[in-house]
Amino acid sequence: MIHNDFYTQENHGPYEFYSLGNFTLEEGGTIPDCQLAYRTLGNLNERKDNVIVIPTWYSGTSKDLEAYIGEDRALNPEKYFIIIINQIGNGLSSSPHNSPEPISMSNFPHVRISDDVRAQHQMVIEKYGISEIALVVGGSMGAQQTYEWAVRYPDMVKRAAPIAGTAKNTDHDFLFTQTLMDAITSDPGFNEGKYTSSTEVAGGLQRHADIWSVMGLSTEFYKQEKWRLFGVESLEEFTKGFLQPLFQAMDPNALLTMAWKWQRGDVSRLTNGDLKKALGGVKAKVFVMPINEDMFFPPRDCEEEQKMIPNSELRMINSICGHFGLFGAEGPDFHDQVDKHLHDLLNAFV
Amino acid sequence: MIHNDFYTQENHGPYEFYSLGNFTLEEGGTIPDCQLAYRTLGNLNERKDNVIVIPTWYSGTSKDLEAYIGEDRALNPEKYFIIIINQIGNGLSSSPHNSPEPISMSNFPHVRISDDVRAQHQMVIEKYGISEIALVVGGSMGAQQTYEWAVRYPDMVKRAAPIAGTAKNTDHDFLFTQTLMDAITSDPGFNEGKYTSSTEVAGGLQRHADIWSVMGLSTEFYKQEKWRLFGVESLEEFTKGFLQPLFQAMDPNALLTMAWKWQRGDVSRLTNGDLKKALGGVKAKVFVMPINEDMFFPPRDCEEEQKMIPNSELRMINSICGHFGLFGAEGPDFHDQVDKHLHDLLNAFV
Numbered sequence: 001m002i003h004n005d006f007y008t009q010e011n012h013g014p015y016e017f018y019s020l021g022n023f024t025l026e027e028g029g030t031i032p033d034c035q036l037a038y039r040t041l042g043n044l045n046e047r048k049d050n051v052i053v054i055p056t057w058y059s060g061t062s063k064d065l066e067a068y069i070g071e072d073r074a075l076n077p078e079k080y081f082i083i084i085i086n087q088i089g090n091g092l093s094s095s096p097h098n099s100p101e102p103i104s105m106s107n108f109p110h111v112r113i114s115d116d117v118r119a120q121h122q123m124v125i126e127k128y129g130i131s132e133i134a135l136v137v138g139g140s141m142g143a144q145q146t147y148e149w150a151v152r153y154p155d156m157v158k159r160a161a162p163i164a165g166t167a168k169n170t171d172h173d174f175l176f177t178q179t180l181m182d183a184i185t186s187d188p189g190f191n192e193g194k195y196t197s198s199t200e201v202a203g204g205l206q207r208h209a210d211i212w213s214v215m216g217l218s219t220e221f222y223k224q225e226k227w228r229l230f231g232v233e234s235l236e237e238f239t240k241g242f243l244q245p246l247f248q249a250m251d252p253n254a255l256l257t258m259a260w261k262w263q264r265g266d267v268s269r270l271t272n273g274d275l276k277k278a279l280g281g282v283k284a285k286v287f288v289m290p291i292n293e294d295m296f297f298p299p300r301d302c303e304e305e306q307k308m309i310p311n312s313e314l315r316m317i318n319s320i321c322g323h324f325g326l327f328g329a330e331g332p333d334f335h336d337q338v339d340k341h342l343h344d345l346l347n348a349f350v
Numbered sequence: 351m352i353h354n355d356f357y358t359q360e361n362h363g364p365y366e367f368y369s370l371g372n373f374t375l376e377e378g379g380t381i382p383d384c385q386l387a388y389r390t391l392g393n394l395n396e397r398k399d400n401v402i403v404i405p406t407w408y409s410g411t412s413k414d415l416e417a418y419i420g421e422d423r424a425l426n427p428e429k430y431f432i433i434i435i436n437q438i439g440n441g442l443s444s445s446p447h448n449s450p451e452p453i454s455m456s457n458f459p460h461v462r463i464s465d466d467v468r469a470q471h472q473m474v475i476e477k478y479g480i481s482e483i484a485l486v487v488g489g490s491m492g493a494q495q496t497y498e499w500a501v502r503y504p505d506m507v508k509r510a511a512p513i514a515g516t517a518k519n520t521d522h523d524f525l526f527t528q529t530l531m532d533a534i535t536s537d538p539g540f541n542e543g544k545y546t547s548s549t550e551v552a553g554g555l556q557r558h559a560d561i562w563s564v565m566g567l568s569t570e571f572y573k574q575e576k577w578r579l580f581g582v583e584s585l586e587e588f589t590k591g592f593l594q595p596l597f598q599a600m601d602p603n604a605l606l607t608m609a610w611k612w613q614r615g616d617v618s619r620l621t622n623g624d625l626k627k628a629l630g631g632v633k634a635k636v637f638v639m640p641i642n643e644d645m646f647f648p649p650r651d652c653e654e655e656q657k658m659i660p661n662s663e664l665r666m667i668n669s670i671c672g673h674f675g676l677f678g679a680e681g682p683d684f685h686d687q688v689d690k691h692l693h694d695l696l697n698a699f700v
Contacts, residue, residue, distance in 0.1 A: 170569065170572060170573060171572040171573070171585055172564065172568075172571075172573070175560065175563050175589065176564045178560060179557065179560050179564055182557050182560065183533075186536065186537070186553060186554075186557060187536070188538060203536060204536075207529065207532050207533070207536060210528060210532065211561065213525050214522065214525050214526045214565070215565075217522075218522075219520065219648050219650075219651060220650070222520060222521040222522040223520060223521070223522070223651065239525065295645065296569070298569050300569075301569060
């Protein structure tokens, strides 16, 4: 275990913990006393049918999702009981840097998207006695978890909205994620995951951030100098003043745990590799919501999957920020689009 | 100087050398006895008006362009005198690894696209007495040089066909290129450019190749397993068996010299930063030819520039291989498109 100032209540709270106990992973490892960090907003109604579950994206935490929630939004805590659950390995939930031996740091076991969803499922049942979820919605790796929820628990999930993500990760995405991982592991300071502070991996984390600067936004984002949306005054300030420090504050092993998981997201593992069968078995009403400028979860990949889901629609989100549109830097220009679709979805009869 | 088995007549020939003598660079450095490696096909006619100049792309050599030329092609050596000129720093022309002190290896000076074009201009005038060029055509960095030719020598260049490249490099492209460079320079074996063999930089060159695998092709290329076009049987064979060894054979300082140059390609340096004025002064008939799936020279960037060129047309090339479509792995499906456009251009009255 090492200390990391980034993963604090101050930066990412408020959040609470739920212990799953001894949690066995699909790859064979175990997380003893597995902790899920989560945040709830709103109240569970008597019929326990007003639940919205939101899983987190790569490098993100529950804090990042708060901007999607509000009394004037589709994700309205006055109406819904909203549970944001931090994915395993994200630095808040059980993760390499905050776990004791025998799973500390580089000994942290491989976790799959399916493990996260099983863990979340266990938590909502054990802690709240929930048997029906009105909506699962998430972006990027949150979309991967959303798909897994809909395929794995078809009778429980009434609606699902995967934003900017896929049910089965593509080869191109696998390669992209690998470049992110290799940027970190190739830093001599990484020391096979046995660094004593993430500052020792600053170079690798910087190159990791720089690859994000290429793939995470869009060519047009830079052409139109839309980094201004992020409150900066220059391109250099965007890369060196925002993206690099953002990722450099994170734990390298946490990023690697998530990246490994991202690479292998695939709901068709539940159906012997038959993606059509997996998605064909979804009972939820699903809005597949790609971002038009996304460079690695492009709309056509999302649309191909949407067509395999019986009760589904393609709902495009337009964002010049590409995948990082998820950050919501465009404010209402982004959130109003998401809201419109989620509003339609939540009001759809299922 | 170090030896590198990759840059041989066997691999990249036949090619000859032309010495420019002492060549002064825009950034202030000098290449004593600057050598341009070049290949010619066909014969110069008496009027000396059948000249086609083809500059090379990043990491490429004159050998790569031969597939574009043939008696059944628009670039027909029975009709035209075709000169393929290797850019400075590409490993065949004067480059870090083949230059003696004081400019050997990491001491090799910064070279600009404009230096290349001035060098090529000097060569065709001195060696052949050419005052008119029927066509300059090149892909990627070859397109950058093509634009520089058309802007710098408007009375000399009658036609120009920049394929998959821009007149002014974009911020996004700069960031992308930087990730390629950092992949190399961050390798401890790079040793600030003072390695004794490129094999010492194998890790960095591998990561450089891996970033290419993400940006150089297209998401659809992988989805449709189009790596088969490259004669391989699996994704792994494409990355580990083709792309990685390809770049690992190259000289790291050569790649860095070209990358630095690529980042700063900008014809508006000739007009105090006024791109409209620079492109507005082009007298050549220009076909701007983006590749539809190109991830970093996207069609919209190319089209924006095309609209600034008086006598120009946008001619799209379709290739699922994205930027690497330039390799021509699709065979006639690619080359026939290029040929059609170049045929129209060469037959256009100017």
